[in-house]
Amino acid sequence: MSAHGARAAAALHPDIAPLSFLLGRWAGEGEGFYPTIEPFAYGEEITISHVGKPYLAYAQRTWSLEDGRPLHAETGYWRCPGAGRVELVVAHPNGIVEVAEGSLTGAVLALSSTAVARTSTAKVVDGVVRRVQVTGDRLAYELDMAAVGVALAGHLRATLHRVSAPSA
Amino acid sequence: MSAHGARAAAALHPDIAPLSFLLGRWAGEGEGFYPTIEPFAYGEEITISHVGKPYLAYAQRTWSLEDGRPLHAETGYWRCPGAGRVELVVAHPNGIVEVAEGSLTGAVLALSSTAVARTSTAKVVDGVVRRVQVTGDRLAYELDMAAVGVALAGHLRATLHRVSAPSA
Numbered sequence: 001m002s003a004h005g006a007r008a009a010a011a012l013h014p015d016i017a018p019l020s021f022l023l024g025r026w027a028g029e030g031e032g033f034y035p036t037i038e039p040f041a042y043g044e045e046i047t048i049s050h051v052g053k054p055y056l057a058y059a060q061r062t063w064s065l066e067d068g069r070p071l072h073a074e075t076g077y078w079r080c081p082g083a084g085r086v087e088l089v090v091a092h093p094n095g096i097v098e099v100a101e102g103s104l105t106g107a108v109l110a111l112s113s114t115a116v117a118r119t120s121t122a123k124v125v126d127g128v129v130r131r132v133q134v135t136g137d138r139l140a141y142e143l144d145m146a147a148v149g150v151a152l153a154g155h156l157r158a159t160l161h162r163v164s165a166p167s168a
Numbered sequence: 169m170s171a172h173g174a175r176a177a178a179a180l181h182p183d184i185a186p187l188s189f190l191l192g193r194w195a196g197e198g199e200g201f202y203p204t205i206e207p208f209a210y211g212e213e214i215t216i217s218h219v220g221k222p223y224l225a226y227a228q229r230t231w232s233l234e235d236g237r238p239l240h241a242e243t244g245y246w247r248c249p250g251a252g253r254v255e256l257v258v259a260h261p262n263g264i265v266e267v268a269e270g271s272l273t274g275a276v277l278a279l280s281s282t283a284v285a286r287t288s289t290a291k292v293v294d295g296v297v298r299r300v301q302v303t304g305d306r307l308a309y310e311l312d313m314a315a316v317g318v319a320l321a322g323h324l325r326a327t328l329h330r331v332s333a334p335s336a
Contacts, residue, residue: 053261073219077261089265090265091259093221093223097266097283118267119247
């Protein structure tokens with residue numbers, strides 16, 4: 001392997017400077033619930049990084065607080081296409097992709113899905129609403145979902161803390 | 169942080185055993201071309217891993233062979249919903265999400281997008297066709313794309329080699 005592509009620390013692209021409060025590795029716990037399931041508690045790790053381009057790379061995984069087994073994961077990118085606007089594209093391992101857009105007000109993000117698509121074997125998800133609020137090194141989010149015939153309803157709520165500083 | 173969620177080595181989920189030839193970290197070089205752009209050469213790294221669940225986690229990044237600057241990236245999941253069938257969900261940092269389905273024949277994957285969605289500021293991509301062939305520790309792929317008003321045309325071609333073994 002050559003030295004090409006080595007991950008040097010890059011300057012943050014100015015387009016995503018308004019989202020810099022998201023950078024870092026976050027860990028915490030959350031609660032899951034939905035009309036069709038038993039409530040559950042989960043641990044979560046979120047990593048948000050950049051490479052100097054106009055997006056933040058996003059990856060998340062959760063695990064059961066009962067036995068540590070992996071639960072959900074998701075991965076994608078955050079973009080900031082203009083003042084006060086935010087975009088998110090996400091792939092989910094259950095065969096779902098999500099496009100969401102919304103507002104950025106200070107360190108509060110409020111997004112609604114504008115498109116959800118799926119593989120032919122995935123469950124039907126009709127919409128996702130995400131609210132994220134960062135206060136210093138504390139990140140709290142709520143996620144509502146319309147899926148499997150259920151109208152939009154609360155599904156996830158978690159609080160994480162930044163456990164390592166931003167890095168590229 | 170508790171010990172919950174520690175990444176122990178998990179057994180491969182039987183559903184994705186037919187895709188186990190993809191596991192590992194891959195590095196190599198490729199060529200990009202399209203009717204609307206100047207051809208370019210790129211370095212690439214692909215990482216494909218699992219956590220014991222019925223999907224492979226996929227992440228990729230490319231860089232310019234001229235100066236090492238980051239070019240594309242993408243991230244998502246591979247699934248194997250039945251004998252000879254494969255599904256892929258991918259998020260792209262330019263605001264695109266892709267759902268693709270196709271066939272798995274030995275170690276040859278042939279997929280066509282069944283859905284492409286985008287944020288309101290992303291360029292228009294109408295379709296993606298991917299062919300991947302693994303021969304031992306060599307992975308070759310070709311990607312065709314229909315985008316920005318151009319009918320399906322060749323866009324990427326690369327060859328990578330496995331540089332580290334599968335890991336969870």
